[in-house]
Amino acid sequence: MxxxxxxxxxxxxxxxxxxxxxxxxxxxxxxxxxxxxxxxxxxxxxxxxxxxxxxxxxxxxxxxxxxxxxxxxxxxxxxxxxxxxxxSERGPAGLGLEVGVGHLGACVVDLRGEVRVWLRVAAANRNRRAEEVLAELTAVSERAVGEARASGLRPVAAVLAVPGLVGDAPGTVERAPNLGWRDVAASELCAHGLPLEVDNEANLGALAELWQGAGACDFIHVSAAEGIGAALVVGGRVFRGARGFAGELGHVPVRPDGPVCACGARGCLEQYAGEEAVLRQAGLGRGEDAVRRLASRARDGDRRALGALERAGEALGTTLAGAVNLVDPAAVVLGGAYAELGDWLLPGMRRELATRTLRRWPPEALLVSALGRRGPLTGAGMAAIRRIIEDPAVWRPTD
Amino acid sequence: MxxxxxxxxxxxxxxxxxxxxxxxxxxxxxxxxxxxxxxxxxxxxxxxxxxxxxxxxxxxxxxxxxxxxxxxxxxxxxxxxxxxxxxSERGPAGLGLEVGVGHLGACVVDLRGEVRVWLRVAAANRNRRAEEVLAELTAVSERAVGEARASGLRPVAAVLAVPGLVGDAPGTVERAPNLGWRDVAASELCAHGLPLEVDNEANLGALAELWQGAGACDFIHVSAAEGIGAALVVGGRVFRGARGFAGELGHVPVRPDGPVCACGARGCLEQYAGEEAVLRQAGLGRGEDAVRRLASRARDGDRRALGALERAGEALGTTLAGAVNLVDPAAVVLGGAYAELGDWLLPGMRRELATRTLRRWPPEALLVSALGRRGPLTGAGMAAIRRIIEDPAVWRPTD
Structure with missing residues (x-):
């Protein structure tokens, strides 16, 4: 044998x-x-x-x-x-890049993990040609690198955050439904001359939380906005699964015979807690800053908005309780745009987690990210410097 | 920072x-x-x-x-x-031990991974004093070691499989509801003179599958019988979670407002696919060999049995589809006693997995374990030799 x-x-x-x-x-x-x-x-x-x-x-x-x-x-x-x-606070630094549905971003992070340059520009990227998007991103990144050089920093590695699935081919986005991308060789199209890695925005948001957050090394980071993604951080690393597609929390079933989802199945979490479903239930339309408008309605005591958020929190809690029983994280962190909705989502989430997790789930193990929407781009910059710190031999000037 | x-x-x-x-x-x-x-x-x-x-x-x-x-x-x-x-097929060997609800087991595995001694004795262990159970297990293990020595084998490390949660304290079973155990220092009470590790039976069943099975390194192993446990095998290792409690698939919610579960929550998978629920729906009583009686009824075309198994398969499939979206394994393996029910559980499981997983789930990625009930004890013996193979310096006679 x-x-x-x-x-x-x-x-x-x-x-x-x-x-x-x-x-x-x-x-x-x-x-x-x-x-x-x-x-x-x-x-x-x-x-x-x-x-x-x-x-x-x-x-x-x-x-x-x-x-x-x-x-x-x-x-x-x-x-x-x-x-x-x-x-060192001078010299080698990391370049973080981001393609969002409605924006482009670039940041430069020094070795100490401090964000030294931060650029974010509005851009209507939904269904725009990938070549065009990435050419504009290259221009944004050049501005960021220029500003960094003026402060004595020298970006040597770059990481790009995308709202999509990054497959086995390095640097390639296999699918980004909200951008309309399929098999886009992002690292070739973004030509700023640095070695570039591409990763999912939810993963990078989770890494930012890991590196700047409260210190837990094992947590589920929920990153909700257009879709609901999650990243499992295990022992201080993003857990990617056998083919790199772990974390699709939005398509875990909440009710097996619930409403039909865009993925073809019924009753997925996105049908209860995704932005589109919540806005519809709250009587609001989609569009830029929908989450901010929803938060403002809830703050004003609007009943439909409060009801929609309570149901969303409950559905998130039910699904996360199942995830907790399955993977046993030390904490759950609510990040991305939904971090701004924490006041209204958390009560339902806490209730469901308390009832459904097999081991006692203390309320303080459910956290709201302080980075929120800044998570993915921050994480991209920090992931770039992490490459340097974890294997400094590669970045010696002689190499 | x-x-x-x-x-x-x-x-x-x-x-x-x-x-x-x-x-x-x-x-x-x-x-x-x-x-x-x-x-x-x-x-x-x-x-x-x-x-x-x-x-x-x-x-x-x-x-x-x-x-x-x-x-x-x-x-x-x-x-x-x-x-x-x-x-070597002689010399250092591994001792596997098992406490089941209705039996005790001991096996000796040689370095090549071959089971050379296999003992299994019936024992009514439910709510029996742990000291008594483990004293009887010690006697069984001594018989196994004696037989092994007669074949030129020398067991040097032992691993014990228990149907319970093994916590942070090494060698201690924190909770085994079906045995009535709580905080049992199993490694002290099982006195055969070898270093003993204790692990959950679902984890060891999954490791046996990993080492003797089809070769996938990343899979979810479902090990159902009295309860429904699962083990996540990731990169050839059991994924244990932050506190060692990962894999509680039986308490992932299927329907948030379903029947009340023994754990206090509603609509857990065990209420749809656990042995007790399935037997009840099939019109059968509990007791030894309940799974075999159920399989025999199904083989005879009994409608209630077939209906109960179909519903159980569907619930297993729904829950596993969510788990697949979350952790992205390469395969799902149905093990333990439920491996004997594969003919009737698999169709519903396949259907749900095909509909609900975000990436295409090929039918051949759902497997039935060939080890079945023999999994946990086999895994315990193999885990013991793995300790030796992965760090042979520890087992030199001079140490």
Missing amino acids: KHGWAAAAQSGRAASQQGMRRQNLALVMTTVAAHGPMSRAAVAERTGLTRAAVSSLVDELHSAGLLTESGSVPSGRAGRPGRALAL | KHGWAAAAQSGRAASQQGMRRQNLALVMTTVAAHGPMSRAAVAERTGLTRAAVSSLVDELHSAGLLTESGSVPSGRAGRPGRALAL
Whole structure:
């Protein structure tokens, strides 16, 4: 009998001296990112590396412009204070890009995770030619890069957020129904000269939440607006599924014989809590800023709006309770445009989660994202710098 | 701003010479497990290790009784054939144990994954004292170990399958409702002198399927009988969730206002497809071998039995379609006792999956386990040997 472990063994690589150095460079960078500013001694203590090894690694990262060393931190012992290692606020940076249904965006994030440039322009992208959309995005990105350079930043990697399914072919959007895209080679069409990765906006919104949020490493991030998407963050990573299509919360059935959905099935969550369904129930039309108009109605005590939001919250809660029983996250985060509707969605969601989850679900485990609509673009910029921090050897000027 | 990457950085360990050797021993073992029998040269080629390194590692594994080297395999080049490395069929072995509601089980599995000893005894364990159950299990395990020794096997690690939730405390069953257990320190009470791990039976059934099955690395394994459990296998590992409670498929809502479930919520899957609900609808009483009686009625064309199974299949399909949209597995496997009901459950499941999954769900992606009820105990034995194969340095006689 063969053991069915071929996949695990194939991915196994022999440990080598060169691989060790690369791994240890990454270890120092991620340690300073998580715990810095800190002394060389503190890095050695946390990582288990010798002081000499840390010094050699830090020197390399310093000369690549990735770490700075200045000021002082208490060494925790008697004697003079050590100098403080920190991620550089100049030099290598990440470029985040976004194609939305109604806008284009570009941002530049420095290694410390701070957003230094933020551009967002209105654009009617629904059913517009992808080439045109991405040419305009390239122009926006060039403006952002120009502004970043003026502050001493040098974007070296880019990530693009799209409201669609990103398939197996790298850089390609397999399907984005709200844009009218099918098999668009986005990374080729967006020609700003940096290596570009493409990811789903819900995934990037969730990563932004992970990196800037309350600190949970395992959560479901619900990102609702035109459609309802979700991302499962597991151990600090987006869980993508066997073919990269995990997170389609909007098409989990709420009532097996409910109304017919655009996907062809009946009773999907989108038919109860999707923007179109909620606006219809609230007696509002679609269009730009529909969510803001809905929130304003609810704030004014409009009964139809309140009723529509309560039913939507209940349906979201029922579906998320099932998801919690299935994947056991530590928290659920309501993000995207729906973060602005939290006051009215949360009560129904909390009730359903409390009743239906097998393990006790504390009310504080349901959170509203502080990033909201800014999530996907922020996440794209941060994902770009994460590439650098997790494998700094790739970004040395000599490479 | 601190990056929220503390967890990742904390788990980072400095790469060391000793760690490298340990990692490379594991690499050789997992390579031979997945691709053997094979020559030393083939191991070197697959792993990227030098011939000299492979020789030194193989010598160590050989003298620990973990690898054998005999016979010959074609070297793929001109000249004499190489000798064949294979996992040993004698020496270190795994002990699998199981506490069921109506039985106890013990098995011994050799390093090649073959079940060499299999014992299963009837036992009325529902609401019986845990101490008593585990003392009887110890006796059964001693018989199994005795038989294994007579064949030249030496069990060195054990894994116990229980129909319950295994929490954070290692070796402890937090809750097993069908046994009446709560916070039972199973690994202390089962005193056969080997290191013992405890895991949920659905997880172990899924691992058995992974290791002996068709080869998918990402699937949902549904393990139904008294309750309905599931295990998510992701990249060849059981996905456990933030607190170890993932896979509670039986309490995903099918109809939000359906019948009240034992868990307190309404309309859970167990109310439509759990053994008790299906037997009631089929007009059958509970008791030993209820699933076999149900299958026999269905085979005889009994209308109530067929109707009950069709409705159960539909409910399973609806719920699994939602799960597929959420976690995107490559396959769904029907295991446990319900594997015997596949002929009648599958049509409804297939129909629902085809209608409700967002990506095309090919009929062949829904499978019936060949192991069925034997899954959890087989999985326990194989999990024990997997501990050895994945970290052979721990099991050297010198340690």
